[in-house]
Amino acid sequence: MKVVEFVILLSPDDRYRHRHVRIAGRVTEFVIQYEVRQGEEWLPVVRYDTAHGFAHRDLFSSKKDVEKTPLGMKDLNMALTFAESDLKANWKWYRRRYWEE
Secondary structure, three states: OEEEEEEEEEEOOEEEEEEEEEEOOEEEEEEEEEEEEEOOEEEEEEEEEOHHHOOEEEEEOOOOOEEEEEOOOOOHHHHHHHHHHHHHHHHHHHHHHHHHO
16 A cells, blocks of 8 residues: 655645555545635645545535535546646636635
């Protein structure tokens, strides 16, 4: 089993948090999350994970509402790649959406 974890600061107030587990080269679980800083606290804006037994996206609002969307991918390697690409390409859009709601 191999666990990979890291955090990337995108700006002083934005970060990308990543954790995944591989067994025999296959992803078995993951959490990829974009977060914003409010004061001393880091708040989730969008999270991709495999909690609840399936790959999905949780989209948060500043009002603490959460919208859950299944990814529809059984291959967790593909789901992880999709999640990484989406957050890296769209984190600024997610930030605007979060603060405007």
